[in-house]
Structure formats: C-alpha cells, structure tokens
Amino acid sequence: MSDLALFLLVQQLQQELQNQRTEIQSLRLDLDALRVDVHQLQLYLQTRPTPALTTCPRLPDPPRFDGKPLMLRTWLPLIRAKLRSD
Incomplete structure (x- = not known):
C-alpha cells in the first residue's frame, strides 16, 4: 500500500470515529430526555387520585x-x- 492510500484510509477511519462520537452524544441526550419523561410519569402515577x-x-x-x-x-x-x- 502506498503512503497516500494509507493516509486516506486513516483519514476515513478518523471521520468515521468522529461520526460515531457525534451519534453517541446525540443518543445520550435522547436517553437523558427519556429518563426525565419516565421520572415524570412515575411521579404522576404516585400522586394521581385513586378512583373510587x-x-x-x-x-x-x-x-x-x-x-x-x-x-x-x-x-x-x-x-x-x-x-x-x-
């Protein structure tokens, strides 16, 4: 393999790694938002009036x-x- 091909491969892998880091960060934000929703629903279920x-x-x-x-x-x-x- 020539140096240029190796350099391009390393660049492509670095870009892929950066894309995956960005996706992980986005998924973490989504997960945090879902955890907040779950917590709010749990509080609602605990505090709602029970039907007669x-x-x-x-x-x-x-x-x-x-x-x-x-x-x-x-x-x-x-x-x-x-x-x-x-």
Whole structure:
C-alpha cells in the first residue's frame, strides 16, 4: 500500500470515529430526555387520585321473587347476572 492510500484510509477511519462520537452524544441526550419523561410519569402515577370503588357500573336490583313459577323463568337469569356482576 502506498503512503497516500494509507493516509486516506486513516483519514476515513478518523471521520468515521468522529461520526460515531457525534451519534453517541446525540443518543445520550435522547436517553437523558427519556429518563426525565419516565421520572415524570412515575411521579404522576404516585400522586394521581385513586378512583373510587363505587364508580363501577352496577346492574339494577331485580324485583323480589314472589314464588310464582311463571316469574321464575325471567327472575332466575336476572338474579344470576346480578350475583355475577357484584
């Protein structure tokens, strides 16, 4: 290899090294910004109000069973659904 080719190769490698250093610096800045975002989200999750337990939707109470066999067909699915949801 001639001296000129070796010199050009060294220059090319130095430029590549400089490009990689610049990219690493950029990635570090992005990482720092993401760490700040994560920290802010963690603080938000720690300080947000907890939802009340009574806000869950509830099924209406079915009418009382009066003992008539005709009512049992409609009343039984209603009470089963109510018991499953509560």
